[in-house]
Amino acid sequence: MITLRHNRVELALHEIRAGAGRPLLLLHGLGEASPDRVPSRADTWAGPVYGLDFTGHGASTLPIGGGYTAEILLGDVDAAINHLGEVTIYGRGLGGYIALLAAGAAPDRVLGAVIADGPGLTGGPTEPTSQAVVRLVDDRHTPDPYALLELGRDLRPADYALDFVRMAVTGSDLDEPINVAAVFRPPWLAAVAAAPGVAGLDVPEALALYAG
Amino acid sequence: MGIAVNEWGSATDPILMLVHGGADFSRTFDAFAPLLADAGWRVVAWDHRGHGDSDHTHLYSFDADLRDAVRVFETVAGHDPVAVLGHSKGGAIMTSLADAQPFRFKAFVNLDGIPYRRPGPDLAEHQRAEALGTELAGWLAHRRRTADGVRKPGTIEELARRRGTMNPRLSTEWLEYLVTVGARHDDDGWRWKLDPSMRMGGFGPWRPEWALFRMAGLAIPFLGVLVGAEEPMGWGTRPRHVEQWMPRHGRLEYFEDLGHFIHIEQPQMVADMVLEFLGDPA
Numbered sequence: 160m161i162t163l164r165h166n167r168v169e170l171a172l173h174e175i176r177a178g179a180g181r182p183l184l185l186l187h188g189l190g191e192a193s194p195d196r197v198p199s200r201a202d203t204w205a206g207p208v209y210g211l212d213f214t215g216h217g218a219s220t221l222p223i224g225g226g227y228t229a230e231i232l233l234g235d236v237d238a239a240i241n242h243l244g245e246v247t248i249y250g251r252g253l254g255g256y257i258a259l260l261a262a263g264a265a266p267d268r269v270l271g272a273v274i275a276d277g278p279g280l281t282g283g284p285t286e287p288t289s290q291a292v293v294r295l296v297d298d299r300h301t302p303d304p305y306a307l308l309e310l311g312r313d314l315r316p317a318d319y320a321l322d323f324v325r326m327a328v329t330g331s332d333l334d335e336p337i338n339v340a341a342v343f344r345p346p347w348l349a350a351v352a353a354a355p356g357v358a359g360l361d362v363p364e365a366l367a368l369y370a371g
Numbered sequence: 372m373g374i375a376v377n378e379w380g381s382a383t384d385p386i387l388m389l390v391h392g393g394a395d396f397s398r399t400f401d402a403f404a405p406l407l408a409d410a411g412w413r414v415v416a417w418d419h420r421g422h423g424d425s426d427h428t429h430l431y432s433f434d435a436d437l438r439d440a441v442r443v444f445e446t447v448a449g450h451d452p453v454a455v456l457g458h459s460k461g462g463a464i465m466t467s468l469a470d471a472q473p474f475r476f477k478a479f480v481n482l483d484g485i486p487y488r489r490p491g492p493d494l495a496e497h498q499r500a501e502a503l504g505t506e507l508a509g510w511l512a513h514r515r516r517t518a519d520g521v522r523k524p525g526t527i528e529e530l531a532r533r534r535g536t537m538n539p540r541l542s543t544e545w546l547e548y549l550v551t552v553g554a555r556h557d558d559d560g561w562r563w564k565l566d567p568s569m570r571m572g573g574f575g576p577w578r579p580e581w582a583l584f585r586m587a588g589l590a591i592p593f594l595g596v597l598v599g600a601e602e603p604m605g606w607g608t609r610p611r612h613v614e615q616w617m618p619r620h621g622r623l624e625y626f627e628d629l630g631h632f633i634h635i636e637q638p639q640m641v642a643d644m645v646l647e648f649l650g651d652p653a
Contacts (some may be wrong), residue, residue: 164518166568214430224372224420225438226430230575234514241515253394264507287581292437308436314576323584325500326507 165236171218173210180206184246186254190216190277190302200362212219215303225305233260247369252277263323266330271369281345283312317350328356375424376417380408383650387412396423398552403634406642407632411652414536421566456480463582470585478592486579520567522561540630589618594648599627
């Protein structure tokens, strides 16, 4: 396991399968952690495969008192990319949304982001709503209950998600740097899937495309 | 995580919470709070996480600030309603809390912390994405170096001068005083206590006007205060931006010639207005 630093958080980056060539970076869903084995749908990937445990998940630091946002997890992925260099990302659920943000933030280093079904795909409401301000029982174990609460309701307006698609498409050499493989498509993801520069292949096909 | 709380006045008086804004701390109420305490209020203010004497922690967010606020309300007042004054971001946080947990509020003064829906700059979509890209790159660069970030040390005068660029309307004497309560003295000089990993501005999906929409439904006595003088920390909100969102029985006061830190510029005037609005503490 490789330990990366993001501000005061230590992030666990797992080498799931060694190899040569461009790494595939797996981003887990909300409340999950990196898998021990390469998922069957990614088994054909020729290069090394890594999994990143997000802040408050798996073997990464458990913060005190919550305060999660999707943008903080983007900072987690930025730390992983700085370590690995060019990557292709395969994200499940919440990890799929973060993969989109990363593809927009670093289009020259994220060579393809595959968004798949998984926990935390939807996010919270995109209009002001009543808000439960609650303190949770914190047993100092990952996954952090505050991560489940806050990242289960983080705001994902479609126009915000589309800004990241535009940044990815503008900055990438790939024709279609984003691929929506998810069957379930909440509003932000439906908007992303319909945007120019976004493919709709299943996971093995998309990874084959990005492997080049 | 430890949250530092400061109090002025008698512990048996009715509670008035003062909530500071971003990059501020509770001791910025040092001139204003005693005027309220002298009128019979137990004035209570806390340092937000990462600010003042409260602990620095891993993560910061508006929701986390809301949760910390509830912890202070619970500790100080249990489930009893109290009077609340929020300045700047503290006003926005308290607007959200008054919507989420109205039972905690007896009356609410929002001191230049009313956001409004800014008309977006007239940008084409690709320009908007470009602007976001620039902001994002700056933010990620900050996140990369913040692990070992420490604030720059300096003399009291130097720190006061730096803060003066954000607070151009406040006197040197006041800014130098703020250094002595908002900074700590290390061997190599004074450093602001504010967590260096925090950064003003930023980006994200949050729309500032969402707090504004919540204001319309508040049933508690409400006093909104807006100012007209432009300055770096100001929000630029004018009465015309917010009048349609005012609570039905709310009152709005506007001071054309005063700035965002109106309670520091004119502590006695603001205290008199707040005391008159709140009425007899008992």
